[in-house]
Amino acid sequence: MSIRHGVFALSLAGVVGLGGTGCSLLMRAAKGELTPIGADGVGYDGVATLGRTLAETDEQAAFASAYRELSSIYLYKCMDKPTKVPERGDPAVRAQAGKTLVAALQRRTATRAHVADLALDAEVAALDAELGKKCGGGLGKQDPDGLWAKASAIATTEGRAKYIESTVQGLSPRLDDAIAKDGHAVRRWVEGECGRELPAWEYCAPFAGQKLVASQRYDVLFVALLDGTPQQGEALLGELATRVGKDKLADEVREYLLGGKSPLPSAPRALDLTASFLDQAGRWGKCEEHAATWRRTLAAGESVTGQWVLDRIAAEGCRNVDDAIVKALGSDDAGIRERAVWAVGELKLQKAKKHLERMQWSDPFMSQGCWCYPVRDAAKQAVNKLELAG
Secondary structure, eight states: OOHHHHHHHHHHHHHHHHTHHHHHHHHHHHHTOSOOTTOEEEOHHHHHHHHHHHHHOOOHHHHHHHHHHHHHHHSGGGOSSOSEEEGGGOHHHHHHHHHHHHHHHHHHHHHHTTSOOHHHHHHHHHHHHHHHHHTGGGHHHHOTTOHHHHHHHHHSHHHHHHHHHHHHHHTHHHHHHHHHHOHHHHHHIIIIITTTTSOIIIIIHHHHHHHHHHTTOHHHHIIIIISSOHHHHHHHHHHHHHHHOHHHHHHHHHHHHHSSSSOOOSOHHHHHHHHHHHHHTTOOOOHHHHHHHHHHHHHHTOHHHHHHHHHHHHHHTOOTTHHHHHHHTTOSOHHHHHHHHHHHHHHTOGGGHHHHHHHHHHOOOOBTTTTBOHHHHHHHHHHHHHHHHO
């Protein structure tokens, strides 16, 4: 017997001696499930860690590496030199890597869609070329559910833009339902339904805002989107101005605020924000329009809006609403009375002095927060201003 035949016989005897284990190794080797040289076996915990890195890190090299390693675990049979493989060739770990790859990129898009992942673009292109060489048309056999195809589409800057557009369009019918209800329903759509898939204030809010402007639902726009934080409101107005045109937006907001056709919402931050926007755009109204808005808010019993309009009237020095301001001193709403008293002092309305002299001692409203009389205090200050002016 030759030496070569002897070695083969010894090897065969060794495998036979291993019994079932040897056969199992042979079968796994034949299927390509043994860990290739230079690759690390990864289990469920490792897959989850790579998924978190891909979804959450801002370091380009780190998330590009995590993308490659998850892809390697999932499609190691299609790579010449995989860096990571499923531990012990476990097909369940491999499948989990594919699902994690897609889910991590979707989470990344939901929180960092505006980040230009240039390193990831390059990694996707390199992997695409590498996988195509070995598996080619056979990639479908290793990726029957199209997970890697879905992931690679979301991973690129261009593909992510398409994914965002298709996602927000798919959610559009639910937004239409919310608009038909009220501003609170729209805000829930922005921060809830859409916000789970995409960055709420970078993508969902401008999309909703554009729809609201197109349908001239400024009442909903103010409550749902503009009455939040100043930063959110300013950013949204800027984005809407870009999308629909600054002049068009300013004209329509001006008509809504000062046109007298519809009641204004109790949204003080939104009212201040849009007033500033109109002022910067050179569209802020005249005293005649402020007077009409003031009378309209009083007739509707809108305390918050009425106080806001009075602030504007005093700031502009409008004197065509003197009688309406004096009349408001008798309002049943303590907030309106307090603001009207303040406006009397700011505008130096001497005809109201006798009313203020009475109110500084007799106004019944007491604030439970400070156990004080805000209207009385405002009347005392206004009386002082009138006496100094007189």
